[in-house]
Amino acid sequence: MSSFRHAENKSLWVVRELGLPAVVRTCVSCGHVRHHATGKIRVNANGKQLDVWLLIGCERCDRTSKIPVHERVHVSSLDHDRLVRFEDNDAAIVRELVHTQRKLDWTGTWDLDTDLPFYDVQHDTAPLDVLVRFELPAPVRVEKLLTKGLGLSRPAVKRLVDEGRIRLPTALDARVRADFSFQSSGPNSHAPGPSGSSEK
Numbered sequence: 630m631s632s633f634r635h636a637e638n639k640s641l642w643v644v645r646e647l648g649l650p651a652v653v654r655t656c657v658s659c660g661h662v663r664h665h666a667t668g669k670i671r672v673n674a675n676g677k678q679l680d681v682w683l684l685i686g687c688e689r690c691d692r693t694s695k696i697p698v699h700e701r702v703h704v705s706s707l708d709h710d711r712l713v714r715f716e717d718n719d720a721a722i723v724r725e726l727v728h729t730q731r732k733l734d735w736t737g738t739w740d741l742d743t744d745l746p747f748y749d750v751q752h753d754t755a756p757l758d759v760l761v762r763f764e765l766p767a768p769v770r771v772e773k774l775l776t777k778g779l780g781l782s783r784p785a786v787k788r789l790v791d792e793g794r795i796r797l798p799t800a801l802d803a804r805v806r807a808d809f810s811f812q813s814s815g816p817n818s819h820a821p822g823p824s825g826s827s828e829k
């Protein structure tokens with residue numbers, strides 16, 4: 630990417646966090662698979678041994694289930710600050726525990742904020758650098774970000790990528806979940822062309 634011409638126009642897109650993903654797990658009462666974090670963590674002490682669970686609730690019947698975080702660990706093996714945060718149901722810790730579950734449904738957890746309402750990527754000739762910043766590690770298809778962010782159809786986005794006018798660090802159908810940047814250039818940017826002809 631570093632070989633690509635430096636663009637004067639820069640844009641920041643933010644994959645904004647709307648909420649926590651659902652934990653996918655079959656409810657023993659009703660068989661539903663989506664659970665939400667209740668915001669609570671339970672810590673049980675048995676002598677010097679601790680059990681720590683993340684509590685989740687079935688989205689259909691509200692039954693609470695426990696997900697083990699630590700089982701029968703010696704109290705001295707846990708970082709004290711972390712233990713206090715477990716006991717306080719610290720929201721950042723709840724978020725971290727949810728995010729590290731193996732099966733998650735990220736539907737509805739994010740939205741895309743862009744700051745380029747007037748840039749027409751199909752017709753503007755000025756190169757543009759876009760930094761996509763993630764507030765949450767939701768796996769999002771690059772194609773979906775581009776169609777949403779540029780307000781274009783999937784075929785239109787694919788054409789721009791195929792023509793080399795949008796340069797991506799990954800395949801268009803790849804899923805990303807961390808910051809990346811891409812470059813967009815006008816139709817004449819690869820040809821020498823008359824200088825100073827680019828329009829705003």
Ligand SMILES: [Zn+2]
Pocket residue numbers: 656657658659660661687688689690691692
């Ligand atoms: Zn249920």
